[in-house]
């Protein structure tokens with residue numbers, strides 16, 4: 001449920017681009033998703049499949065690259081990748097704790113692969 | 121033939137744009153919009169009934185629930201104008217639902233009691249000026265550790281049901297430390313929806329933040 005509006009928006013972006021470029025269909029949509037973006041890729045794929053039925057994106061493959069979440073230490077400013085269940089700064093002897101940053105919140109369409117195979 | 125086309129388009133941009141436009145419109149109309157988040161039963165409706173009479177301008181309440189209009193009726197019974205949105209299963213409200221239901225409203229405070237869910241409502245901007253969180257002492261002090269996003273995004277936190285503190289093992293220091301790791305600024309005020317304790321301070325904070333202080 002939560003993923004559906006996002007999947008519908010991704011489809012809209014892809015269909016617009018396909019039309020702009022006079023393509024018959026999109027073969028791949030490549031996403032960038034931060035680990036803290038709040039959306040599940042698997043669930044997004046299911047929603048996308050349902051939404052894309054009967055469109056030029058019916059058989060389009062969704063691919064993803066993930067971005068790990070980074071924290072920034074409240075004492076020394078070091079940025080580090082968050083470990084599960086811990087906010088501790090990894091720097092020796094610092095003892096600070098990490099505050100969330102925007103790295104890991106990304107959620108965008110990076111590119112799409114279009115095809116003119118005369119299928120239309 | 122196959123071509124790769126670079127896009128770099130944020131999937132949530134459209135939502136954020138709509139929310140941003142609505143926020144601007146409200147600001148222009150002198151309306152300060154407070155989005156209220158927490159689970160069912162935390163006391164969101166009860167807290168609103170305590171808070172609203174302390175504010176110096178009119179308030180309007182939008183109740184978001186999966187079903188029913190019970191809370192809207194409660195508001196109206198207290199003389200507070202309110203409308204209901206039923207999402208029929210959807211997990212969060214979105215901006216168009218608010219803009220389509222809000223009647224002409226100027227110079228005041230708009231409250232939206234969001235769907236009782238700690239994930240999506242924290243994610244989706246709906247044009248609010250601030251997010252108000254209402255966790256309670258009965259649900260345990262580990263919530264900032266388990267549901268970080270809501271705490272990270274909060275502007276004001278009302279820790280409700282403080283009257284029940286003697287009956288539960290809620291560790292306020294552990295709770296506050298968890299909140300501070302995620303959010304250096306949001307005040308944590310202890311309130312009681314049963315007695316009205318703490319709402320004066322909450323109203324003053326909201327007033328100050330709304331910029332309406334020197335009315």
Ligand SMILES: Nc1nc2c(ncn2[C@@H]2O[C@H](COP(=O)(O)OP(=O)(O)O)[C@@H](O)[C@H]2O)c(=O)[nH]1
Pocket residue numbers: 158159160161162163164165166167236280281282283284311312313314315
């Ligand atoms: N003991 C106690 N009960 C409260 C307090 N605030 C609310 N309640 C009760 O909690 C229940 C749920 O409150 P409600 O405002 O409907 O919660 P909502 O679902 O978050 O809107 C009701 O029975 C309220 O009377 C409080 O501060 N102390």
Ligand SMILES: [Mg+2]
Pocket residue numbers: 164165191233
């Ligand atoms: Mg309620």
Ligand SMILES: [Zn+2]
Pocket residue numbers: 073074075076077078089090091094095096097
């Ligand atoms: Zn450090």
